[in-house]
Amino acid sequence: MQRTARIALAGQPNVGKSSLLNAILGTPLAMVSPKAQATRMPTTGILTEGDIQYVFVDLPGLLDPAYLLQNSLRHLALEALPTVDVILHLHPADEGAHKDFASLVTDAPAFTAPVIKVYTKGDLVGGPAREALMKEAVVTELGRPASIKALLKAIEPYLREAHFEYDADDIGTQPVRFFVGEYLREAAFNELGDEVPYSFAAEVDEFRESPPPVYIRATLFVERESQKGIVIGKQGATLKRIGAHARARLETLLGEQVYLETWVKVLPKWRRSATALTRFGFPVPDPEIR
Ligand SMILES: Nc1nc2c(ncn2[C@@H]2O[C@H](COP(=O)(O)OP(=O)(O)O)[C@@H](O)[C@H]2O)c(=O)[nH]1
Ligand SMILES: [Mg+2]
Secondary structure, three states, X not given: OOEEEEEEEEEOOOOOHHHHHHHHHOOXXXXXXXXXXXXOOOEEEEEEEOOEEEEEEEOXXXXXXXXXXXXXXXXXXXXXXXXXXXXXXXXXXXXXXXXXXXXXXXXXXXXXXXXXXXXXXXXXXXXXXHHHHHHHOEEOOOOOHHHHHHHHHHHHHHOEEOOOOOOOOOOEOOOHHHHHHHHHHHHHHHHOOOOHHHHOEEEEEEEEOOOOOEEEEEEEEEOOHHHHHHHHOHHHHHHHHHHHHHHHHHHHHHOOXXXXXXXXXXXXXXXXXXXXXXXXXXXXXXXXXX
């Protein structure tokens, strides 16, 4: 009999949710950044092992929204909670005691999924401290595959008997277009210092798979004219690096050559504009109801 579960990767920004998803899948599907709040849209990743299918949902980090986009991100994270069978609550091992999950999501719609405490970044604390944490919870570290196996073991009791929802060799559910935007944003986080990445959004204007190479045209949005200059860089050098990073990521995902063309545009204050957020596919909840 096949068994499956939908599993949320939840927690505050930068705790290692997306990295953990990639480690579980054994492939860098989700975008990852040392900077906080990189993940915007939930990313689904699938791992099928024998008669078990794990469907992971990597959520945006839980934080107190300071502007409309962050409000949308919190909404996306919270509204996923009632849709999963298990919630993995991630907290970095080097950041003190685990927090109470319920207290982080008092504004979530009602959900019944059990919460599994997970300490991430186990390599950042010493051996004895790690041993102590392991008595209390699962402790993961990217460089230790056994820790990922232990995490999957901890999920096993929550699997339900059901036919697989996805093919055994699927790793994701979202269209390649989605990952074009994600990898462009990952590149922006890599290349653009501390502020511009947060004002950065990407939209795919054209996506053509045949004849090869895959042809993609995307518009990169920033909020100010000065940011446009930063994204383009001296003689276009920065934009070139952003494109090269995203293209390499996409070629790995697709196993095919990609031709990626990018344009940069200014869309003033889009993170605070309901119209712009809707255009980019974000929910714009009434802040009173959320
Ligand atoms: N040392 C260490 N760093 C990690 C580990 N897992 C994630 N990180 C780093 O933590 C940062 C945030 O990771 P990310 O997955 O984007 O976090 P998210 O915002 O929760 O999705 C990145 O710089 C990762 O490389 C780990 O096991 N050990
Ligand atoms: Mg993330």
